[in-house]
Structures are given as structure tokens and as C-alpha cells.
Amino acid sequence: MDDIYRTAAHNSVTHMKPITKWAGLLTLPAIIYFLVFTLYPIIGNIILSFQRETLSGALVWTGLYNYHTILVDPYFGLVFRNTIFYMLTVPFIDIALAIPLAAILKRTDSKLMLLLVLLPSFIPFVTAAVSWELVLNPFYGPVYYFARFNWFDTIWMIVIMDVWESLPMAALFIYTGLKSIPKEIEEASKVDGLRGIRKLMQVDLPYILPNILMSLVLSIIFATFTFDPIFVTQGEVPPMSNVDLAYYSYQQFFTGIIGYAAVLIIIMSVISTIMSYAFVRVLRGGPSNKPSKHTTSRWQTFASGFPNLQMPSAITWFAGAIYLIFFLFPLVWVFLESIKPSAQIFSIPPVILTSSPSLIHYISAIIEGMPFLLSSLIVAVGVLLITVFVGTPAAFAMARYNFGGDKLLVYVLFIYTLPSIIFMLPLFEIMNALGLINTMWALIITYPVFVLPVVIWLSYNFYKNFPAHIDEAAQVDGMNLVKAFFKVIMPMSIDGIMIAVLYSFIISWGALIFPLVLTYSPFSMNLAAPYGAQTYSIFIGATLGHESIHYGSLAAASIISLIPPLILLYIMRDRLERMYRVGGAKG
Amino acid sequence: MNEILILEKVIKKYGNVTALNVERLGIEQGTYNVILGPSGAGKSTLLRTVAGLDYPDSGKIILDGKDITNKPAWERDIGLVFQNYALYPHLTVYDNIALPLTVKGFKKEEISERVMQIVKVMGIEEHINKYPRQLSGGQQQRVALARAIIKQPKLLLLDEPLSNLDAKVRVELRSYLKTIQRQLNITALHVTHDQSEAMAIADNLVVLNGGAVDQVGSPKDIYENPKTVFVSTFIGMLNIIPASTFRINDGYDAVGFRPENADIFEDDGDISGTVKYVEYQGEETIVYIAVGDNTVRIRDRQSRFFESGKKVNIKIKKAFAFKDGKVVKSILF
Numbered sequence: 001m002d003d004i005y006r007t008a009a010h011n012s013v014t015h016m017k018p019i020t021k022w023a024g025l026l027t028l029p030a031i032i033y034f035l036v037f038t039l040y041p042i043i044g045n046i047i048l049s050f051q052r053e054t055l056s057g058a059l060v061w062t063g064l065y066n067y068h069t070i071l072v073d074p075y076f077g078l079v080f081r082n083t084i085f086y087m088l089t090v091p092f093i094d095i096a097l098a099i100p101l102a103a104i105l106k107r108t109d110s111k112l113m114l115l116l117v118l119l120p121s122f123i124p125f126v127t128a129a130v131s132w133e134l135v136l137n138p139f140y141g142p143v144y145y146f147a148r149f150n151w152f153d154t155i156w157m158i159v160i161m162d163v164w165e166s167l168p169m170a171a172l173f174i175y176t177g178l179k180s181i182p183k184e185i186e187e188a189s190k191v192d193g194l195r196g197i198r199k200l201m202q203v204d205l206p207y208i209l210p211n212i213l214m215s216l217v218l219s220i221i222f223a224t225f226t227f228d229p230i231f232v233t234q235g236e237v238p239p240m241s242n243v244d245l246a247y248y249s250y251q252q253f254f255t256g257i258i259g260y261a262a263v264l265i266i267i268m269s270v271i272s273t274i275m276s277y278a279f280v281r282v283l284r285g286g287p288s289n290k291p292s293k294h295t296t297s298r299w300q301t302f303a304s305g306f307p308n309l310q311m312p313s314a315i316t317w318f319a320g321a322i323y324l325i326f327f328l329f330p331l332v333w334v335f336l337e338s339i340k341p342s343a344q345i346f347s348i349p350p351v352i353l354t355s356s357p358s359l360i361h362y363i364s365a366i367i368e369g370m371p372f373l374l375s376s377l378i379v380a381v382g383v384l385l386i387t388v389f390v391g392t393p394a395a396f397a398m399a400r401y402n403f404g405g406d407k408l409l410v411y412v413l414f415i416y417t418l419p420s421i422i423f424m425l426p427l428f429e430i431m432n433a434l435g436l437i438n439t440m441w442a443l444i445i446t447y448p449v450f451v452l453p454v455v456i457w458l459s460y461n462f463y464k465n466f467p468a469h470i471d472e473a474a475q476v477d478g479m480n481l482v483k484a485f486f487k488v489i490m491p492m493s494i495d496g497i498m499i500a501v502l503y504s505f506i507i508s509w510g511a512l513i514f515p516l517v518l519t520y521s522p523f524s525m526n527l528a529a530p531y532g533a534q535t536y537s538i539f540i541g542a543t544l545g546h547e548s549i550h551y552g553s554l555a556a557a558s559i560i561s562l563i564p565p566l567i568l569l570y571i572m573r574d575r576l577e578r579m580y581r582v583g584g585a586k587g
Numbered sequence: 588m589n590e591i592l593i594l595e596k597v598i599k600k601y602g603n604v605t606a607l608n609v610e611r612l613g614i615e616q617g618t619y620n621v622i623l624g625p626s627g628a629g630k631s632t633l634l635r636t637v638a639g640l641d642y643p644d645s646g647k648i649i650l651d652g653k654d655i656t657n658k659p660a661w662e663r664d665i666g667l668v669f670q671n672y673a674l675y676p677h678l679t680v681y682d683n684i685a686l687p688l689t690v691k692g693f694k695k696e697e698i699s700e701r702v703m704q705i706v707k708v709m710g711i712e713e714h715i716n717k718y719p720r721q722l723s724g725g726q727q728q729r730v731a732l733a734r735a736i737i738k739q740p741k742l743l744l745l746d747e748p749l750s751n752l753d754a755k756v757r758v759e760l761r762s763y764l765k766t767i768q769r770q771l772n773i774t775a776l777h778v779t780h781d782q783s784e785a786m787a788i789a790d791n792l793v794v795l796n797g798g799a800v801d802q803v804g805s806p807k808d809i810y811e812n813p814k815t816v817f818v819s820t821f822i823g824m825l826n827i828i829p830a831s832t833f834r835i836n837d838g839y840d841a842v843g844f845r846p847e848n849a850d851i852f853e854d855d856g857d858i859s860g861t862v863k864y865v866e867y868q869g870e871e872t873i874v875y876i877a878v879g880d881n882t883v884r885i886r887d888r889q890s891r892f893f894e895s896g897k898k899v900n901i902k903i904k905k906a907f908a909f910k911d912g913k914v915v916k917s918i919l920f
Contacts, residue, residue, distance in 0.1 A: 187640050202689075
């Protein structure tokens with residue numbers, strides 16, 4: 001193999017004693033962070049579950065009291081049922097809709113369509129939930145005209161929001177799988193006479209099975225720990241009707257019943273660990289090496305029953321258009337809502353196109369929202385700096401020098417898949433002890449819990465394909481590995497890091513649980529004694545929503561919250577396919 | 588003459604580059620045909636237009652009397668073996684081979700019968716439960732071959748089928764290809780850039796150069812009677828020296844001769860030169876001799892050794908006279 005093309009993927013160096021020390025140095029900050037802010041909380045939850053908060057706020061041991069509470073809690077059954085309901089409905093709707101969508105995306109091969117489809121996954125979930133809430137309002141929303149039904153009375157409302165938010169990612173994983181099918185396989189199936197649906201069933205779907213499983217698992221994790229839409233709809237739906245474990249544990253924490261909240265979180269930890277395990281297995285596990293028990297598979301027999309026909313182009317585009325309407329409808333409505341004068345917001349029947357558009361709501365969303373906007377921006381930038389300077393060196397050491405081996409990588413992926421609600425209690429305790437509650441510091445320090453694994457995983461995949469001779473040259477030129485990384489490697493990887501940076505920003509921008517738990521007031525513009533750090537997601541999800549019902553400003557604020565994700569999508573437009581072509585998905 | 592495949596005035600361009608420009612090419616039923624040429628000569632383009640994976644800009648492709656020029660791949664009666672096998676990784680060997688038949692709507696029993704029959708012929712019956720990744724390169728290529736011929740196509744296309752294999756397996760499999768083709772009486776069209784592979788298995792050799800067919804014929808015919816400078820140098824080694832080196836001068840540009848068609852003498856010869864160095868190759872030596880400004884290679888069957896700088900004479904038994912890139916005359920001395 002030509003030396004120039006040697007990359008970490010082809011050349012994992014394992015027996016290099018002196019270099020290991022330096023690789024360790026690059027990884028050290030990330031490891032310390034993970035130990036303190038992820039491993040400790042996982043253990044901390046267990047400790048908290050045996051404790052109770054007294055009236056004075058002190059924690060005392062109570063043995064199994066909190067666990068016993070499950071048995072006498074009148075709501076637990078309902079909450080658990082709701083959780084299972086989300087877990088079973090959303091992922092399967094996702095996959096059932098994602099496969100045709102992915103096939104349509106591949107067939108139409110339209111980049112614009114891909115970007116529009118992806119939009120929902122990139123916008124803050126709070127914004128998505130709020131948009132649907134406005135759409136599904138039977139009196140003031142557009143459903144008044146065609147589906148006047150009390151959506152607020154049904155748990156399916158949450159399912160719709162969940163599907164809308166998670167379907168694009170599921171489709172993207174499957175779509176990149178379809179696109180990664182080698183040209184020769186495509187040509188072989190052409191020569192063998194396979195077309196359209198038959199080819200999809202007999203060749204494509206079995207080929208990309210790992211991609212499908214992966215998006216299924218991610219979907220299950222997403223749906224099981226649904227939080228944002230439940231938070232947003234509180235106060236407008238019948239009490240407790242749609243509450244799941246994630247929201248319930250937050251509610252318990254909020255009312256000061258910390259021990260019981262810890263028990264609920266432990267239940268969720270167990271569920272999510274099982275799913276993380278499945279995720280890592282699918283992602284890292286190659287295909288099995290055993291010959292099949294049968295000469296022919298049942299799937300092939302089943303799949304060969306499908307018609308060998310290419311879908312007419314018109315039908316494909318028509319189906320694509322229906323998907324687009326579903327994805328864009330709430331955003332279009334929110335935009336229309338945001339430019340209506342106040343008097344038209346609460347009219348029955350609802351006004352669709354206002355005759356006198358006004359920017360009044362934008363002005364108030366910016367002026368009233370300014371403290372929230374500032375917090376969100378400052379925190380997002382702070383988190384971005386931490387995650388990039390801690391995450392990329394670690395990812396490089398892991399990819400190039402296999403530092404930490406499989407264990408570290410699997411741990412990162414494990415944290416990647418854990419819902420952030422799991423870390424809520426111990427992180428609150430830590431920040432409380434440090435006196436940082438209701439400061440931006442609390443958010444900047446804790447957000448990397450869910451941002452860092454994403455940054456490491458993205459950069460890890462980037463560095464797996466980074467030419468090995470570059471740091472070798474730097475070493476020979478007299479730079480130690482740490483110096484080589486920051487002086488040579490990092491400047492050369494701007495391209496890959498850029499994506500991680502933007503991603504980091506977007507995740508921070510849309511975060512809801514941590515700011516809810518760690519802050520309680522907006523940033524005070526009093527610079528002499530600054531305090532408060534509520535974020536723009538809280539402004540949208542609570543302040544304007546169920547706390548005050550300012551639909552106009554709410555719509556305008558929602559539109560404003562779309563700006564960073566739109567910028568990200570625009571910058572990433574040409575690399576989407578490559579980014580999600582995660583390893584391990586090939587036979 | 589029973590030509591099963593005919594290409595007529597087939598032109599394929601990529602942008603401004605003419606990748607393929609075939610005036611006429613006929614392939615006879617039941618023969619093993621090898622398309623040979625350097626990279627960029629249009630070999631793959633030719634194969635892909637016949638397969639229906641690319642379409643020509645103009646011209647006609649006729650398979651068994653039917654015009655298939657604009658038919659998609661799945662409506663052509665062809666089988667194709669890919670360089671990297673292109674087996675379906677998620678299917679067992681059995682399912683890989685059976686797939687083309689399931690598409691054609693054969694009954695389960697008939698599929699099973701035909702698959703079992705072909706795997707026996709191919710010598711891969713013990714692998715039918717395995718997945719492609721569990722097989723060696725040579726075994727995978729046999730599976731690919733089985734998949735290509737199970738539907739009994741009118742034409743078997745092979746796109747550099749041996750290039751991904753190591754040298755030993757390559758030699759083994761190439762004689763196997765020929766055997767299978769004979770046994771099943773298929774018409775094969777095999778693309779390669781490896782001239783020794785081409786010489787070894789072709790009934791009929793098609794030499795492509797710059798998208799056009801330079802010469803068609805049996806390997807022996809092409810080796811002995813090349814029509815162009817390109818063919819004579821691409822197939823076998825050739826020394827080319829200006830015609831003026833010889834006393835004969837009938838307006839030729841140059842004269843070429845093969846290293847084995849000349850002998851070295853100390854006293855008598857057609858041309859003389861100085862030994863540069865000698866390559867020892869066991870049963871023979873290749874002697875490099877400077878003749879004027881050119882260096883010629885002479886194959887010496889007696890494995891003689893010559894000192895560098897020694898003056899020697901070369902006697903040529905057979906040579907080609909070139910003019911304007913064409914062979915205008917074979918000269919026998």
C-alpha cells in the first residue's frame with residue numbers, strides 16, 4: 001500500500017510505548033471530564049435513590065423507602081404505560097415511514113428535498129413541539145379547517161411531535177445506507193434483472209440492515225425518553241395524561257422529591273443501558289462469521305414475491321411532496337402566525353394569510369427575549385470551545401493510536417446514547433455544592449455531558465481517515481504528539497472540526513432539561529452583579545408558552561430559534577451523506 | 588460464420604473524449620474472445636455498452652439478430668462477471684446464484700435443481716451455505732461466474748475477472764474459465780489489460796487502442812503478423828530502430844524485430860552494436876545492445892554472457908517494416 005494513503009483505519013498502531021504516554025495526554029482532559037461528570041452521576045443516582053430530602057433540605061438515608069414508593073404511587077402505572085406507548089409507537093412509525101422516504105430521496109436525488117426533509121431534525125425540539133401545538137389547536141390552529149378534533153386530549157399528539165422530529169434522522173441513516181451500496185452491486189442487480197420495489201426488498205434492504213437497525217435503536221431511545229413536547233404541552237392537556245418517566249422524574253425533582261426521582265432515573269438508566277448495548281452492538285459488530293443454516297433465506301423467498309417494477313416517476317414525486325407537506329406544514333404555519341397582528345391571533349376561525357403583516361412579535365421576541373438569547377449564545381459558544389479543545393485531541397488519540405482501545409470508544413458511545421435526564425440530579429447536586437446554580441457556568445460545565453460524546457464520535461470518524469504520514473512527519477520534525485496535534489493536525493482538520501463545532505452549537509442551542517434544572521431566572525442585565533441564565537429554549541417552551549400564552553411572540557421566537565440550525569444545514573449541505581455513513585454498516 | 592454479437596459504428600464519448608469508436612466488430616458463437624488494450628483504450632466502455640450499463644452515443648449493437656442498442660441491462664440476455672466479484676454480501680452462495688432465476692420467476696424446485704447442477708460443475712458445492720466474505724477470492728469469483736451463467740445467457744461478459752486475484756490463483760482460474768466456456772459452449776467476451784492472460788485463453792483476440800479496434804485475430808496470428816506499431820509493441824517485446832540503420836531503404840520509417848528473432852554473432856551480421864549489459868534469466872539471457880542511438884534487446888537461448896562494451900554483430904531472422912504507424916511488410920532474412 002502506498003504510504004501516502006495510509007490512514008489510521010488501515011494502520012492502527014498498537015505497540016508503541018513512548019507514544020502511548022503522549023496519546024494519553026491528549027485524551028486526559030476528556031477522560032477526567034467523563035469520570036467527574038458522567039461516571040460519578042451514574043453512581044450518584046444510585047446513592048440518591050437510597051436518600052430522602054428532609055424539610056431543611058438535608059439528605060438522609062432511608063433504605064428502600066423510595067423503591068417502595070413505586071408500589072404505592074397511583075401515577076406510576078400510567079406513567080410507565082405512557083413510556084412504553086411512546087417506545088412502541090414512535091420507532092415503528094419512524095422506520096415504516098423512513099424506508100419509503102429514503103427510497104424516494106435516493107430516486108429523486110434532489111439535494112433541496114434532502115435538506116428540507118432534514119430540517120425538522122436540526123431545529124430545537126422545543127420549537128418543534130411549540131409549532132405543532134399551534135398547528136393542532138382546534139380553534140386557533142389550521143386544523144380548525146380540516147381536522148377539528150381535540151388533539152390536546154390525546155396522547156397521539158406527542159407521538160406526532162416525536163415522529164416529526166425523529167423521522168428525518170431515521171430516513172437519513174437509511175438513505176446514506178442506500179447511497180453506500182457499491183456501484184458494482186447496483187450494476188450486478190441490474191444485470192440480474194432486478195428493478196424498483198423488488199430490488200429494494202431483495203438487495204437494498206438486506207444490504208443496509210445494520211443502518212436500519214441503528215436508526216431503529218436510536219429512534220427507540222429518542223421516543224422512550226420523550227421530554228420536550230410533554231413539557232411544552234403541560235397546562236394545556238389534561239393533567240398527567242401524556243406524562244412519561246422522563247417528565248415524571250423531572251416533576252418529582254421539581255417538587256423536591258429527589259430520592260424518588262432518582263429511583264425513576266435508575267429505571268430509565270437500566271432501559272437505556274440495554275438499548276445502548278444494542279446500539280453499540282449494531283454499530284461496532286461486524287457480520288457474523290458462521291455459515292448460514294439454510295441454503296436460502298426466508299426473507300429472499302418472501303421478497304421475491306414483490307413485483308419487479310419501477311415506481312413511475314410521477315408517483316415518487318407525489319409521495320415525496322406529501323412527506324414535504326408533513327415536514328414543512330408546522331413551520332409554515334408558525335411563520336404565518338408570527339407575522340399576524342395581535343388582534344388576529346385568537347380569532348375563530350383562524351386567519352391564514354394576514355392582510356396586514358406586522359413585525360411586532362419579532363420586536364417583542366427579541367426585546368423580551370434578549371436576556372435569554374444572550375445566555376443561549378454565550379453558553380453555546382463556551383460549550384463549543386470546551387468540547388472542541390477537549391474532544392478533538394481525544395478523538396485523534398483514539399482514532400490514530402487506538403488509545404483506550406474499544407473500552408473508551410464504547411463508553412463514549414454509551415454516553416452518546418444515554419438521555420440527558422439521567423444526569424440531572426447528581427449534576428444539580430454538584431453545581432449546588434459549587435454555588436453555581438442559576439449561572440451560565442453551570443450550563444457551560446454540564447452541557448458537554450451530551451455534547452462531548454457527539455463531538456468525539458464525529459471527530460473520531462474523521463480522524464480514522466486522516467493520513468497517518470502527517471503526524472509522523474511532525475514527529476520526525478521534532479514535535480511531540482501534543483505539539484504536533486495543536487500545531488499541525490488541528491489546523492489541517494478545520495474541515496472535519498467545523499462540522500463538530502456547528503453540531504455542538506446546535507445541540508447546546510436546543511437543550512432544555514439542563515437549563516430547566518440548573519437555572520431559574522433570566523440573565524439580569526445588571527452587569528455589576530450578573531446572575532440568572534435561563535435560555536432561549538426556556539423562553540419558548542415555558543415563558544411564552546404555558547406560562548403566559550403569547551402565541552404571536554411564541555411564533556416569532558420559534559422562527560428566530562431556527563436561524564442557527566438553518567445556517568448549519570446550509571454549511572453542511574454537501575457533506576450530509578458522508579457524515580452519516582458511519583462505520584460498521586457494511587457487510 | 589455465425590456472429591452472435593455485432594457492433595456497428597458504435598461511438599461513445601465522455602465530454603470531448605471519444606472513449607469508444609468501433610467501426611465493426613463481430614463475435615462468433617461459442618468462442619472465447621478477449622478484448623485487450625492498455626488502460627484508457629476503451630475496453631471497459633465497450634463491455635459496459637454491450638452489458639447495457641452504458642449506452643452508445645451512436646451506432647448499433649446487435650445480439651443474436653436483435654437490436655439491443657437502447658435496451659436496459661435487464662432486458663439483454665447477458666451475464667456479467669465483475670472484477671471485484673460484486674456478490675451480494677448479505678446472501679448465501681446459494682441465494683447469490685439463485686437470484687437471477689428468482690427474478691425470472693422460476694419455480695423453487697427448478698431453481699434448486701439448476702443451482703445444484705451449476706455448483707457441481709464449478710466445484711463449489713460445499714460452500715453453498717456460506718456468505719461471500721467467508722470465501723477466498725478465487726472461490727468468490729467462481730460464485731460470480733456461476734451467477735452470471737445460471738440464466739444461460741447468450742453472451743457472457745467478464746470485466747477483468749482475474750485482476751483481483753493473486754498470481755497463482757489467476758493462472759489456475761484462467762484455464763478453468765476456458766474449460767467452463769468449452770464445456771457449456773458459451774460465447775465469452777473477456778476484458779483484460781494483461782497480455783499473457785489474453786494470449787493464454789483467447790480463441791479470438793481484439794486489440795483496442797484509443798477507443799478503436801486495431802486488430803482482430805487469433806493470438807498466434809496477431810503475434811506473428813501485427814498490423815500496426817501499437818499492436819506489435821503491445822503484444823510481445825519489439826525492438827524498433829530507424830530503417831536507415833539497415834542498408835535496405837525502401838522508404839520505410841523504421842524496422843522492428845522481436846528479441847527471439849535475432850541472434851548474436853561475433854563476426855557476421857546485419858547490424859552491429861556494443862553490449863551494454865546482460866540480464867540473466869535462467870534458461871536464457873536478455874542482452875542489451877546499443878545500436879547507434881537505440882538499445883535493442885536480444886534473447887539468447889544459450890544463456891551466453893557478454894562483457895559490457897564488447898562489439899557484437901546481430902543477425903535478424905524476421906523483421907517488420909513500418910511506415911506511418913502501420914506494418915507495411917514482413918521481412919524474412
